Amino acid sequence: MVNRKLWEGIINEYKEFMPVRENTKIITLQEGNTPLIFAEKLSNKLDIELYLKYEGVNPTGSFKDRGMTLAVTKAVENGDKAIICASTGNTSASAAAYGSKAGLKTVVIIPEGKIALGKLTQALMHGSIVIPIKGNFDNALDITRKIAANYPITLVNSLNPYRIEGQKSAAFEVCDQLGGVSPDILAIPVGNAGNITAYWKGFKEYYQAQRTNKLPKMLGFEAEGSAAIVKKQVINSPETIATAIRIGNPVNWEKAVDAATESKGSIDFVTDEEILDAYKELALEGVFAEPASAASVAGIKKYVKLNKIGKGSKVVAVLTGHGLKDPDTALSTIQTPEAVEPNLDKILNLIGL
């Protein structure tokens, strides 16, 4: 009889790929090891083999924790006392959690009224200084960069290279979960474009280390209303229901294009309507993701229809955040039922028994 070795967070688990020293104090909430769920209904419908990488099952409910554990670990190693980020919500929630865990002063700059309810709540609860500004994400990032460049406070946006280094662990996990095999296609939402960059780096490193059999094709999907990369122009007033990717001037623009090009993939966009359809279909697989997450699945559906994804392909869709992050969008898409008296016949009738 042997005791199970449980997960110790992505830095400890993939240490040989992480830029830490043997004695580095690791700031972790034991992020990672998220589910890779076979989507039975969608696979049958689309005639592919579709898996969902459910990143909502991280401590703060999004993939951002993978990068934040490393960014905050390195900040502490460096003796920093404060961190700052601009955010559409998930980054701030993660920075707030890891910042509080490490005892750092944490500042988050967010666009007023444009972040999902759950995410705002997280940043506030974890004791960050939360500053909503009148402007969009890109404005928030501009001012954040200025402050970090000129004052003793460390930037933990994805301009911080450790964020990408941590996030690449998700690609390792996908290959490990598939038994040392890469998917044919990795589909992923694109907002600030850090995550597609990180996955591609991860797949390449794992291939080089002979832990996976090949490289996947990377398909990135922006929301139509903030599709700067696809439209090849900065979008000054991005608009989409997928608030987590509502970014008009992605920081990792060129790297994302490189990932798509090198992998013989592409970056495209999906409409809000396509996103909402995919969002609802995902929930019927037992997986509740935030709207932006559904851009990956919406993109897969679009590409299957266009015959750009072949029958039987092994496809992984990255679902970046948990549906609980954004209850308002969920409730706006469904009808809430009215309360009834606890009368047996009445209830049997509603159930259809």
Next chain:
Amino acid sequence: MVNRKLWEGIINEYKEFMPVRENTKIITLQEGNTPLIFAEKLSNKLDIELYLKYEGVNPTGSFKDRGMTLAVTKAVENGDKAIICASTGNTSASAAAYGSKAGLKTVVIIPEGKIALGKLTQALMHGSIVIPIKGNFDNALDITRKIAANYPITLVNSLNPYRIEGQKSAAFEVCDQLGGVSPDILAIPVGNAGNITAYWKGFKEYYQAQRTNKLPKMLGFEAEGSAAIVKKQVINSPETIATAIRIGNPVNWEKAVDAATESKGSIDFVTDEEILDAYKELALEGVFAEPASAASVAGIKKYVKLNKIGKGSKVVAVLTGHGLKDPDTALSTIQTPEAVEPNLDKILNLIGL
């Protein structure tokens, strides 16, 4: 170079302790393997060694997934076509997710207006038939039992014995995460009293299998306004901010008392004020749990003060659900900041730079 073996859900990982056959089709969202986080600030403050079992990091954001994977797996094995539960919210979210994954018709009966926003959203998104009734949880459970007893629909409340069998896996994980060692004390919120029953069963089985060195003392904490077990009477109109444990007539009442007695522990209550204080302190450890979860930590603080927990004790607090389940309670305890113009001096001033 070896690929990591990632987590496959609690039934696969602890199969020798689970009532399934070799060829049972397992319905899983890869629940379990949740973080056990050392609470540095609270440990220092209370002069104990405190760990947080963060059950919010399950697919639907609560510990209920551990029991639901087994209850739904067994329902499918049995050829059942429909499941039903009454719920204060977490059970319904979990039943809805696993029910949709398995393709079962899923019915959830909830007390009107008394379940947290996120949980209602989950049940609806996953396509359940959601029936809010005019009454409290105990009324909802009464009618649910009647329906399950007389119609072809399987009850997945914790009266279903497989729920407890699945939930006991959390005790296994705690021992594994501590390196084959049991904590001195396991502190846990008590609502319907199924979880304390499940942990105690798990600790006993693991001890018998020689995977842990001893048995812990079990400390269960009800909320004062629904403290039926402590007050030794059914409470007809339970009231507490901790909606997940707002239950006036716990189903597993006797088994919970047995767990406390056998382990030389106890069941006590904490006030809503103590719960909210602990809730806020937890967030400063980087861990955002729902209010009911904080009952465990509130109880630990109370018992340290009363010298009922000795200095240096190894204590595990079970945090049953994620804070994102209940954004409204969070926002009611904190002040939301006002938006400012993106003016550098103004923002530097707010940051204190």
